[in-house]
Amino acid sequence: xxxxxxxxxxxxxxxxxxxxxxxxxxxxxxxxxxxxxxxxxxxxxxxxxxxxxxxxxxxxxxxxxxxxxxxxxxxxxxxxxxxxxxxxxxxxxxxxxxxxxxxxxxxxxxxxxxxxxxxxxxxxxxxxxxxxxxxxxxxxxxxxxxxxxxxxxxxxxxxxxxxxxxxxxxxxxxxxxxxxxxxxxxxxxxxxxxxxxxxxxxxxxxxxxxxxxxxxxxxxxxxxxxxxxxxxxxxxxxxxxxxxxxxxxxxxxxxxxxxxxxxxxxxxxxxxxxxxxxxxxxxxxxxxxxxxxxxxxxxxxxxxxxxxxxxxxxxxxxxxxxxxxxxxxxxxxxxxxxxxxxxxxxxxxxxxxxxxxxxxxxxxxxxxxxxxxxxxxxxxxxxxxxx
Amino acid sequence: xxxxxxxxxxxxxxxxxxxxxxxxxxxxxxxxxxxxxxxxxxxxxxxxxxxxxxxxxxxxxxxxxxxxxxxxxxxxxxxxxxxxxxxxxxxxxxxxxxxxxxxxxxxxxxxxxxxxxxxxxxxxxxxxxxxxxxxxxxxxxxx
Numbered sequence: 001x002x003x004x005x006x007x008x009x010x011x012x013x014x015x016x017x018x019x020x021x022x023x024x025x026x027x028x029x030x031x032x033x034x035x036x037x038x039x040x041x042x043x044x045x046x047x048x049x050x051x052x053x054x055x056x057x058x059x060x061x062x063x064x065x066x067x068x069x070x071x072x073x074x075x076x077x078x079x080x081x082x083x084x085x086x087x088x089x090x091x092x093x094x095x096x097x098x099x100x101x102x103x104x105x106x107x108x109x110x111x112x113x114x115x116x117x118x119x120x121x122x123x124x125x126x127x128x129x130x131x132x133x134x135x136x137x138x139x140x141x142x143x144x145x146x147x148x149x150x151x152x153x154x155x156x157x158x159x160x161x162x163x164x165x166x167x168x169x170x171x172x173x174x175x176x177x178x179x180x181x182x183x184x185x186x187x188x189x190x191x192x193x194x195x196x197x198x199x200x201x202x203x204x205x206x207x208x209x210x211x212x213x214x215x216x217x218x219x220x221x222x223x224x225x226x227x228x229x230x231x232x233x234x235x236x237x238x239x240x241x242x243x244x245x246x247x248x249x250x251x252x253x254x255x256x257x258x259x260x261x262x263x264x265x266x267x268x269x270x271x272x273x274x275x276x277x278x279x280x281x282x283x284x285x286x287x288x289x290x291x292x293x294x295x296x297x298x299x300x301x302x303x304x305x306x307x308x309x310x311x312x313x314x315x316x317x318x319x320x321x322x323x324x325x326x327x328x329x330x331x332x333x334x335x336x337x338x339x340x341x342x343x344x345x346x347x348x349x350x351x352x353x354x355x356x357x358x359x360x361x362x363x364x365x366x367x368x369x370x371x372x373x374x375x376x377x378x379x380x381x382x383x384x385x386x387x
Numbered sequence: 388x389x390x391x392x393x394x395x396x397x398x399x400x401x402x403x404x405x406x407x408x409x410x411x412x413x414x415x416x417x418x419x420x421x422x423x424x425x426x427x428x429x430x431x432x433x434x435x436x437x438x439x440x441x442x443x444x445x446x447x448x449x450x451x452x453x454x455x456x457x458x459x460x461x462x463x464x465x466x467x468x469x470x471x472x473x474x475x476x477x478x479x480x481x482x483x484x485x486x487x488x489x490x491x492x493x494x495x496x497x498x499x500x501x502x503x504x505x506x507x508x509x510x511x512x513x514x515x516x517x518x519x520x521x522x523x524x525x526x527x528x529x530x
């Protein structure tokens with residue numbers, strides 16, 4: 001069984017440094033990371049004919065064209081759902097190539113999300129532009145529920161009360177992500193592991209769900225990918241990473257993050273639907289996946305990714321983590337680069353880049369014998385394989 | 388000291404809600420201390436949050452239905468950071484399952500955070516916010 005995207009490959013990855021203050025414009029970050037990804041692939045801007053990013057990326061593709069000197073764009077696309085759509089940006093690029101609409105598509109996300117604006121600060125009523133993927137803010141912000149941390153906690157707390165998970169349990173997730181980041185020089189967590197006590201002594205952000213050390217690193221930086229046909233990628237500079245499968249699932253009535261209207265919060269319906277599509281259309285199952293890159297903007301979401309993908313049974317994810325399955329030497333290493341908590345928050349795409357490195361065999365914390373990597377941003381995701 | 392605190396609290400009403408063409412009926416009803424939801428006049432189903440089309444039958448015909456104001460707590464948290472102007476630290480944010488089978492986000496008041504439990508019964512009341520609006524809040528049911 002072959003997924004319709006499996007003749008498409010990631011041929012290049014590139015990023016800027018990840019920081020708290022890049023000192024340059026988001027446009028420059030976008031241009032630099034795309035150029036780095038093209039260099040990695042052994043391609044030039046003249047080869048690019050497609051561009052994909054997030055609806056909420058502040059850089060216009062035509063401006064990126066003028067910086068890079070791209071000759072002609074035949075395909076442009078943007079995906080909504082905020083970070084939930086990060087995997088979808090790669091899916092859109094692969095879809096365009098599979099359909100013959102473009103030959104070489106770059107995907108980017110570039111932002112000064114720490115130095116210019118912060119997702120973690122309160123949303124101002126009425127100040128939210130469309131396209132972010134969340135439609136429920138006007139029905140949450142007037143009650144002082146005004147940050148992604150708050151919205152996520154409202155969702156996660158129901159799961160926690162259902163299965164007896166406490167914030168002290170969640171500490172194990174943050175400690176693990178920071179442990180994985182310790183020898184990653186690109187990570188905020190480089191050479192700075194934390195303990196359970198450090199976690200428990202960090203201040204509350206949203207009681208009783210999130211402390212400071214449950215939250216991802218607000219970051220400046222850019223991350224890019226170059227996609228082309230698998231056949232062409234085989235002749236390029238890097239070992240191609242196959243798009244074994246890619247999918248989006250946005251079931252009624254869910255929302256990117258102000259997601260309060262589905263019946264049962266203990267099911268992450270989007271991830272369940274996405275994983276079902278990925279598995280059914282590729283023939284790959286959870287037992288065929290050796291590394292999981294899970295969108296960890298906040299620690300408890302890891303639990304519902306693990307269950308949504310079927311890596312463990314419903315309600316058992318906290319024990320799955322505490323029993324060591326997600327360690328580098330466990331049965332399913334999760335975020336070997338440290339993830340969004342340990343490495344940086346480039347809206348999820350830095351985690352996708354680590355998935356590419358794990359297939360190539362070039363990661364800092366390389367897992368042995370990786371055949372498939374799962375990349376899950378909740379509503380969208382992919383399975384990467386060898387080309 | 389105490390007097391200062393009170394006057395500060397009084398001057399710092401919560402921000403007015405965010406009024407749109409599709410939501411204004413809800414906030415106009417709230418000014419009258421009425422909790423309402425949209426009801427499709429073709430298939431009869433309630434929906435919340437408001438939207439112009441019924442997702443069950445695709446009718447755009449709708450009316451306001453007065454709700455009982457009774458519900459139960461589905462999930463709750465206490466935001467600690469960042470501070471938000473007009474909102475008290477220690478407010479409890481809740482998702483309420485309303486008796487009529489729809490959901491809404493609100494605050495649970497008149498109760499210590501430690502005493503909040505899953506599925507506890509609550510009832511609506513209204514509080515003044517900026518620009519002459521009122522906002523529906525909840526407290527433990529009186530019964």
